[in-house]
Amino acid sequence: MRKAAITRLRRFGRMLLCVVITLVLMALLVACSGEAPGGGNRISIATGGTGGVYFVYGGALADQITQNVEGVEATAEATSASVDNMQLIGDESSDVAFSLADTAADAVEGREQFEGEPISAQGLARLYVNYTQIVTVAGSGIESVEDLRGRSVSVGSPGSGTEIIALRVLRAAGLDPDADIDRQQLGVDESVDAVRDGTVEAFFWSGGLPTGAVTDLATTDQIVLLPTIEYLDSLRNQYGEVYQEATIPAGTYEGFDQDVAVIGVPNYLVVNESMDEEMAFQITQLLFEQQEALAEAHPEARNLDITSAPQVPPLDLHPGARRYYDEAG
Structure with missing residues (x-):
C-alpha cells in the first residue's frame, strides 16, 4: 500500500511538472509573439479628420496596400492628426502615419507636446506641402x-x-x-x-x-x-x-x-523605427507605382517627387525606404 502510494505521488509530481513547463512555454511564446509594426497581416494608417487631405489620401493608400501587398489588409483611421498620429506611432498603436514636418520634428527631438518623451519615428517619404x-x-x-x-x-x-x-x-x-x-x-x-x-x-x-x-x-x-x-x-x-x-x-x-x-x-509619411524593413520598402514603392491611382483620390498625391521624397529632416529615413530610393536611382 505504501509503495503504491509513493508511486502515485511520483506520477502526480511528474504530471504537475509537465503542466508547469507547458505553462511557462506558453507564456514565453506569448511574450515573444509581438511583431514589429508592419510585421503582421494588418496595417493601421493614422490619418486625420474626415474633412482633410490626410483622411482621403490615407484611405486611398490603405486600399492600394490591401490590393497590392499579398496577405496584408490595411485600414485608414480617422484621428486628430499630426500630434495624435506621432503618439500613435510612438506607442505602436498605428503602423503608418501622416504628420506635418514641424510636429514630427518636435516628436523625434522630444520637445513641446513631446517634452522628455521623444518618439522613435523614421520617415518613408516627404509627400506634399x-x-x-x-x-x-x-x-x-x-x-x-x-x-x-x-x-x-x-x-x-x-x-x-x-x-x-x-x-x-x-x-x-x-x-x-x-x-x-x-x-x-x-x-x-x-x-x-x-x-x-x-x-x-x-x-x-x-x-x-x-x-x-x-x-x-x-x-x-x-x-x-x-x-x-x-x-x-x-x-x-x-x-x-x-x-x-x-x-x-x-x-x-x-x-x-x-x-x-x-x-x-511639408507632410511626411512616418513609421516607428521598428517597422519591418520589407514592409517599409513595399509601402514606399507603392507610393510611386500607384501614384496615379492615389492622385485620383486626391490631387495632392501628384506632388510626390522622387527627388524630394527622401528629404525628411530631422527624421532619418527608414532603412526599407532608403533601399527603395537607392534602387530607384
Whole structure:
C-alpha cells in the first residue's frame, strides 16, 4: 500500500511538472509573439479628420496596400492628426502615419507636446506641402492676423498640427492665444459649421489644396484667406527650416481670385523605427507605382517627387525606404 502510494505521488509530481513547463512555454511564446509594426497581416494608417487631405489620401493608400501587398489588409483611421498620429506611432498603436514636418520634428527631438518623451519615428517619404490657411468670410472686417484680436477663432482640434502652427503664428503676430482671442479648438469640418452659424469668425487650417471642407464653405460663402508669409522668418528662427514659402493660387476655391502668400509645412509619411524593413520598402514603392491611382483620390498625391521624397529632416529615413530610393536611382 505504501509503495503504491509513493508511486502515485511520483506520477502526480511528474504530471504537475509537465503542466508547469507547458505553462511557462506558453507564456514565453506569448511574450515573444509581438511583431514589429508592419510585421503582421494588418496595417493601421493614422490619418486625420474626415474633412482633410490626410483622411482621403490615407484611405486611398490603405486600399492600394490591401490590393497590392499579398496577405496584408490595411485600414485608414480617422484621428486628430499630426500630434495624435506621432503618439500613435510612438506607442505602436498605428503602423503608418501622416504628420506635418514641424510636429514630427518636435516628436523625434522630444520637445513641446513631446517634452522628455521623444518618439522613435523614421520617415518613408516627404509627400506634399501643407498650406497655412486662415479662413474667414467677406464682411467680417478681418484682413490680417492682427485683426483676429478680440475675435472668436478656431485654432484647430486639440493634438493637431494645425493647432501647433496656429499658436506659433498668433504669437509671431504679437497675439496671446489665451488672452487676445476667444480660442476655440475645432476640426476643419466643425470650424466650417461654426463660421456658417456665426459662433466662430475665423479658423486656422493647415492642409493640402484644395481641402474639401474649405471648398464646401466657398460654395455658400465668399471666403477670405489671410496672408502669413511675414511671420516665416520668425518661425524659422525659433523652430528651424521645416517652414517654407508657399502660395495659395487664385482659383483654388470658388470665388477666390487672387494668390495669397502663406507659410508652408511639408507632410511626411512616418513609421516607428521598428517597422519591418520589407514592409517599409513595399509601402514606399507603392507610393510611386500607384501614384496615379492615389492622385485620383486626391490631387495632392501628384506632388510626390522622387527627388524630394527622401528629404525628411530631422527624421532619418527608414532603412526599407532608403533601399527603395537607392534602387530607384
